[in-house]
Amino acid sequence: MAITALTLRNFRSFREAELRLRPFLLLIGRNAAGKSNLIHGFLFLRDIARSGLANAISLQGGLAYLQNAGLACGRDLGIEVELTLPVEMSALSLPDGRRIEIAPGVCTYAFALGCNERAEVREDRFVMRFTVRAPGEPPAPGLVEIVHEGDRLRYAVDLPPGIAEAVFLPPALREARLGPNALMLESPTLYPMGLVRRALALISCYEFAPRLSARLDLRTGAAELTEDGSNAAIALGRVLAHPDSRQQFLALLRDLLPFVEDVAVGDGPGGAPEIRVAEVYAPGRYLPAEALSSGTVELFALLIALFFSPRELAIFEEPVARLHPLVVGRLVGLMRDASAVQPLLVSTQHPAVLRHAPVEDVCLVSRDKDGFSVLTLPADSTEVRTFLEEEVGLDELFLADLL
């Protein structure tokens, strides 16, 4: 299930904004424009899906920090996320033996929280749209809507004639109850919200720590790369353990760093896994990660995140700050490549990234006159298009504040 759009209302610095995702989208803007707040919208959803609403609010610093400080209290905080249906839901057998096809459509999940001492659920709604094709009949639109009111769930099903509601939502599935201040997104069993929950739980936001090379001292840790990259040695060990992924990792790494002869993960001081690199200039002599630059070690973590840790949405905060502009060009190419498998949202202020991106892949975050964050697409601006036709680069427009 792919995440295709996010709408925020009264959320941090946003009054109301909609972000439509593309496979590869660059988020640019000045400091404090609201890039991180937008990313927090995705992370709030992710945390609800993983840990529940109460924990997600706590992780964000409390409800007071989630709502916009400038808007009058009493306005609900609202989030809406749009996803596309998974391909595996494309076929269904009916009890009468007929086999129907369901073309992927769009799902929207929306909730609103009241501004009180504790979160009060004011809206909790899920809509799934699709196209149904029954044998010998033309395609027809279908829809399932679930609205959570009090502790009840109200189902509305709109299907083409001849297709029973029970096929889509058997009565047993409709008997679920939910507490009045819980969200459907928290429920592990509520059909088909489990699909949405699973997709949102698989959002990752990578922001690799400065001087990462000096911080790779974890003895134990998750096999999957953590968002700060601190377990990069462990995650790399997993990649290198398989000959095929090892070969592909090395090929991609050498494409960015041609001087690399080999990479290994061994036991460092204290037994912690340690990344070691041999250079073509001194074959067979492995240098420990501490001897490598931060940018070099970050590239390891970036490649693992891009190609060996599939996510429903991978977000990168400032991934190129310590990289050479030529490496940035190659990395952007690899990012676009990776985005064919997992959508990428990249937040950056680095003009070099813009040199390698088409204007359609760029979203600008800025503040309006009232201080609210707004999202604009430079591709929609006649002015920007004119400048681009005159061969002023996107990076130059960004530096001149003309986007």
Place this chain on the structure above:
Amino acid sequence: MTRLNVLVEGSDDVRFFERVLVPLLKERYGAVRLVPYACLRRTAVDNLLRGFARLGEAYVIVADIDTAPSVRAKKRVVLARFAEAEPGAIAVVVMEIESWYLAGADDGFLAGSGVLPLSSTDEVTKEAFNALVPRRYVSRVGFMLDLLDGYSLDRGTERNRSLGFFLSRFAGIHK
């Protein structure tokens, strides 16, 4: 000996030239330098070409044919874009650099990757190439790099006319 500056569009071109063509070109020129120009402005490219002329260095601008109806038409597009460019210093890739990657790849590797070797890659576009990338690859770049292992210029020139022309014109190699 004169240095040759090869102006290539992007990273995929750089990889191909670095691995396959630069070693050959070095046999004819004293040194070879790759210059990615897709992210440079038109004036910057023209300024570079003027600089090469003043330094007495040779250059070739490599461009994909894109939507141009013929090589000649594409050369006219390049000449219109870069005022300093000389007609004899333009090489057109038909269709895109991916077709050059595929042209000289090892048949055994292709077969093992589930790709039927083509007798001609003159019609291969980026999109058609991407559709051929085996599922086991996490990145199309990985597949492209593997295509260059065991690359044969004999096969390449046989299966892609624009690659043959490039070698003949700029490396003095007639296959």
